[in-house]
Amino acid sequence: GDSVTQMEGPVTLSEEAFLTINCTYTATGYPSLFWYVQYPGEGLQLLLKATKADDKGSNKGFEATYRKETTSFHLEKGSVQVSDSAVYFCALATGGGNKLTFGTGTQLKVEL
């Protein structure tokens, strides 16, 4: 079945550091890939998406590239802020429906 594997957290960074959160997937067919973010006390929010190989999704300074050859969708940001502290979930959707399969989440803590 479909699955998503994320690097374990927490990831602790200083403000303005470079961020990478690794995500790899296993899926039948051609999945769409997503990063969702969950800020403390809030529901999940869509951060960015990519629907086909070599697509790059980007939003709020974050970006991720759909790599079919390595089945990966790593999240990157050049300079993190304290306000980026949250849990980040990688997810995929396959088939004609909208069903999402999530990874376990990676907590990011950004310190001054």
Added chain:
Amino acid sequence: EAEVAQSPRYKITEKSQAVAFWCDPISGHATLYWYRQILGQGPELLVQFQDESVVDDSQLPKDRFSAERLKGVDSTLKIQPAELGDSAMYLCATSMRSRRGEQYFGPGTRLTVT
């Protein structure tokens, strides 16, 4: 900006009691999902509705969980009887029919079973 509403935000109940959660979707969103999120894990789909019809309830423990979406708008998820292992965050999400994988989540209901 339109949001998915859920209530209650927090619920504490004793095992063997009944509990219910409510979700009000964004207007016009035909698809509604209930997820369970155990602490430290990603959300897992319990049930998916398209309008008022269930399209996927393969992971719903049907001996104790039930869900309905009368009139294809708001939805209720019920657990009866609750067990200690049901302690988790219950998330409702909705989406438009055409937007694959793009879901809008409510704030969730944190359930604690004692």
